[in-house]
Amino acid sequence: MSDTAAPLSFEFLATDGHARTGRLHTRRGTVRTPAFMPVGTAGSVKGLFPWQVEELGAEIILANTYHLHLRPGEQTVRRLGGVHRLAGWERPILTDSGGYQVFSHGERCRLDDDGVTFRDHIEGSERRLTPERSIEIQQALGSDIMMALDDCTGQPTDRDAAAAALRRTTLWLPRNKAARTDATAALFGIVQGGVFEDLRRESLECTVAEGFDGYAVGGVSVGEGREEVQRIVALMGPRLPEAAPRYLMGMGRPEDILDAVAAGFDMFDCVIPTRHGRNAQVFTRRGILNMRNARHKEDPEPIDKACGCRVCRNFSRAYLRHLYVAGEMLGPLAGTWHNLHFYLELMEEIREAIAAGGFAALRARRLSWLEEGEQT
Template identity: 50%
Template sequence: MLNDHDSAASPFTVLGRSSQCAARRGELRTAHGTVQTPVFMPVGTQATVKGVMPESLWELGAEIILGNTYHLYLRPGHRLIKKLGGLHRFMNWSGPILTDSGGFQIFSLQQLAKITEEGASFKSHIDGSAFFLSPESAVAVQQDLGTDIMMCLDTCIPYPASYREAEAATSLTGRWAARSRAAQGERDRLLFGIIQGGMYRDLRLRSLETMVEIGFDGYAIGGLSVGEPEELMYEICETTAAGMPRDQARYLMGVGTPRNLVEAVKRGIDMFDCVMPTRNARNGMLFTSRGRLVIKNARYHDDPRPPDEECDCYTCRHYSRAYLRHLYLAREILASVLMTIHNLSYYTGLMAAMRQAIEQDRFLEFYRDFISRQQPDDRPAAD
């Protein structure tokens, strides 16, 4: 294994690279532990990964989780969390935590928000009360939360967007990033810059150059998986990742399906987050080694097999498809719990398998096998 650690200041070390593609194996050091990459971060928006106890997260292989600045700022409030010992103690999670700055949530609630040079004015989606987040206050909130990896406040660009709109938003993200870095003060926690640019290659590279000039502890690709075709997402991801610093972590925000993760690792991405494994579990969709399984389909009403016969998670060791289907149709809470455990186990297991494939320099073999095993989606049947 190589040790590609070009900068003594970087918290990230590349431990190995594929000789066949851009996939890489590394580790990221944080205040609450070292994370092995490529890694998937379960989403704990409201200081909880829905349906899963923190102890279960450890057991299923999660190393780092994600919280959200916007939601925790509104409820219960960063000052309360700080008073109660910080986010780790508040939610009983001793491992690393990354917090998204809230830029995507503000983008998602455009009808409630106004973006200016100073920051984002918005109304709470909970009770309509007025709030304001600037690049500086977004950093301050995350410092109060005690997060390990903070994200700069950014302006997410919709798809489609005109070149002029994308250019203006990308420039604003750059100016906000410089203000975020200046506001950080003591650098005892990591701060990542976010690369925007919409679907325009030159704007992506310009944003990347701006972020590298400012200098961050890691770099994220934002503004993908916002409705664009998958092939365009892969193209932008590959172009951007190829220019990102070799010795720092690369994070693709809000992506995605298992296929998305495998494709992005192939293109050199190290970190991921997405609500898909937890949200889809609550909606009765399981990710398996053979593709997606929709548990309400009638064909599973007496199926004694586990959700995935190649999985050794708690759910697959103890429960049948028939039982999970019964729980789901009966609207029992346990259905969401058990299916969330499986989906997160599948995601963390997928990342571990990719790490091993890179270590053994057989990633393209892994990639081809993964693609060949994916069956057509298990569409819901009319029960």
């Protein structure tokens, strides 16, 4: 990074093995790392007011460029003062490039070396996404941390497909960078390469040579086994530039986050806590409980006795089960609240443990609880 007015800076506080804790300073404030970013797909974290997201301890959220581009449209968002103003969230927002959602529409998109043509899933109209267009949309939204458009079509276990996606991703790196006109917004590059070590190393080298404000590793939670994920995470983390934030995209479960922090990653996002919360899947230190299960019908215990969240302080499993089974709106809201509290509290514990030199012990303890499973 050669710019003198850097759009973000990363301040180290402590390291413990490869794990690090620090502060990420952005134009809209500071984020303590390792950080979990709740996903606000269309500008809202489903089921929570922004002040609740803040109360739960989130310091940054993720918004999806594809969804906001289609509805309400980035120019509407821009005219209304940007996504922060619109959504009532003043802290930093990271936006993805839109590519992942476009590509996940499969046969409806046509990819070439310049970009991708796709049909949107709402109106069915034909649209085009290129690196230039992605950055233009992210800037119109008012993103604080933008992601470079990459080709994430490669099946992680298909070498030819992973190599082709890597070639195109590399081709697009300088175009993403050149498209940025707002020098105060940060831009992260994304390392691809599937499960193949040589492709991952090559992608990392090209991305770092191009130079970004931060580095993300993509394509690691799209169907590979947990061992493959661990291998790539352990390979990539320590090799990414030390002075820049390292973001593992779309990960993951608490155990995945513990693994990735151990490998030196700083930023995470995942729909799991919010989506699971809506679907009656709630996190405990000993694994996930399904609150619709009949065994909770008269269970007076909270979800997790060790959890101090408002849901656990006030509601029994029996009441939560009743809410979900009766289709009460409060069930999914309560599950979302607890799950995000669980994730954000885990991140707090991780940061404190790294600062105190006790991260390995914390990780071992949390993983052993998960292995033992629920205490009955």
